[in-house]
Amino acid sequence: MxxxxxxxxxxxxxxxxxxxxxxxxxxxxxxxxxxxxxxxxxxxxxxxxxxxxxxxxxxxxxxxxxxxxxxxxxxxxxxxxxxxxxxxxxxxAAEIRAELQARVAGLARRGVVPGLALVRVGDDPASASYVRQKEKAAHGLGFLSEITVLPERTTEDELLALIASLNGDPRFHGILVQLPLPPGLSPERACGAVDSRKDVDCLHPANIGRFVRGDPYLLPCxxxxxxxxxxxxxxxxxxxxxxxxxxxxxxxxxxxxxxxxxxxxxxxxxxxxxxxxxxxxxxxxxxxxxxxxxxxxxxxxxxxxxxxxxxxxxxxxxxxxxx
CATH class of the missing domain: 3.40.50.720 (NAD(P)-binding Rossmann-like Domain)
Incomplete structure (x- = not known):
């Protein structure tokens, strides 16, 4: 065992x-x-x-x-x-969650609900567990959170099309593509396709550059x-x-x-x-x-x-x- x-x-x-x-x-x-x-x-x-x-x-x-x-x-x-x-x-982590809950409540009073889109490709058990934990944490903070699961045989064009649709969805302020991806899918292309303003993992080339320069938009988690x-x-x-x-x-x-x-x-x-x-x-x-x-x-x-x-x-x- x-x-x-x-x-x-x-x-x-x-x-x-x-x-x-x-x-x-x-x-x-x-x-x-x-x-x-x-x-x-x-x-x-x-x-x-x-x-x-x-x-x-x-x-x-x-x-x-x-x-x-x-x-x-x-x-x-x-x-x-x-x-x-x-x-x-x-x-x-509990301290930080309490601080974030206060900030989320402040946004709610202004009519804003933070939204996180999670994308998983394939059936890797570890990836599935990590994504569920992230969704649970987001819900616990009062976020809107949705998981999209694509089959293992998904083509790169299909994955990029999904990312493009999430980029244009105003409900989501953050997008996370769970890595690793199945063979044949480029993590660099997938992460680079995410709108840099919604790149919560700080993996978009523009965000990596700002981070290295000392002027980060978001920090790697x-x-x-x-x-x-x-x-x-x-x-x-x-x-x-x-x-x-x-x-x-x-x-x-x-x-x-x-x-x-x-x-x-x-x-x-x-x-x-x-x-x-x-x-x-x-x-x-x-x-x-x-x-x-x-x-x-x-x-x-x-x-x-x-x-x-x-x-x-x-x-x-x-x-x-x-x-």
Whole structure:
């Protein structure tokens, strides 16, 4: 049996001496702490992180929201005092949804209902699941949302004709073509056919150009999610060394641009590693923040991350479940 799992998990702390040391450290921190102690929060279950090392991939929260591991600032803390904590993307997503609901309600008072058109071609189970989640999220915010499913044998002309009709439909302010497309269909042509003003994935060439120039019309969603997790959790990237593992045009490459742009939401020094990087360890061990965006479990190991670094994993991989 196979299940979707995040890239890497820690293990319970079974060493009695280590458990005793951790309990003593918790006691000291609750009484005011030692000057040299770090005030950080643990995950709900003890991880290998409690050995003062970061697990091999922090994982992805339910619903696909990225999550990370890192030192906790004095705010947004959760759980008992210990030596590590997990940053949960779903909590931040709930905050953002609440903010968006207020904005959508404001538009409704003006007679405007945001509309999102979702296009899926074929019967890929993962794509079908992602599109359903997006539709559910849109409905939850008060959007008009419709899914158009085309058969696997759809021709490129038929797909482009559908996109053209959605471009001209005033009910829809955003259009999303779910990738990947079946063989024979060009994602570049499909994304380029979407009206750039309705391109919610920021994949139209004009929007990519504006984004690279630092004058974005819209931001690519997953890189923007990583940026929001860092900022809202108290880990601004400004002045930090960020190492990104993965160079895909959907996550790694645009994230490197986003975090290196000038301003308080960026200003990071970014290193972009990928499948042709001969040895990841020397790069990741120098990082203040590591973002893993690859489709291969176990890419990041515990000895490849320095103590105190923040790790965010946006990769979801299918692995065998021995249970």
């Amino acid at each position: 196979a299940r979707h799992r995040p890239c890497g998990h820690g293990h319970p702390v079974r060493d009695p001496a280590l458990r005793q040391e951790l309990r003593a450290r918790v006691h000291r921190l609750r009484r005011g702490g030692d000057p040299g102690e770090r005030h950080v929060r643990p995950p709900a279950r003890p991880h290998e992180l409690l050995r003062r090392r970061v697990p091999a991939g922090a994982g992805v929260g339910r619903g696909g929201a990225p999550r990370g591991v890192g030192r906790a600032p004095p705010t947004r803390s959760r759980g008992e005092v210990g030596v590590g904590r997990i940053l949960f993307g779903e909590e931040i 997953t890189p923007h999610a990583v940026q929001e997790i860092l900022l809202r959790s108290g880990y601004p990237p400004a002045g930090k060394h960020v190492v990104i593992v993965g160079r895909s045009p959907l996550v790694g490459r645009p994230l490197s641009i986003l975090l290196s742009q000038k301003g308080p939401r960026g200003d990071a020094t970014v290193t972009l590693c990928h499948s042709a990087t001969p040895d990841l360890g020397p790069f990741t061990r120098q990082a203040d923040i590591v973002v893993v965006a690859v489709g291969r479990p176990g890419t990041l190991q515990t000895d490849m991350v320095r103590e105190g670094a923040v790790v965010i994993d946006v990769g979801v991989n299918r692995v065998d479940d021995p249970a």
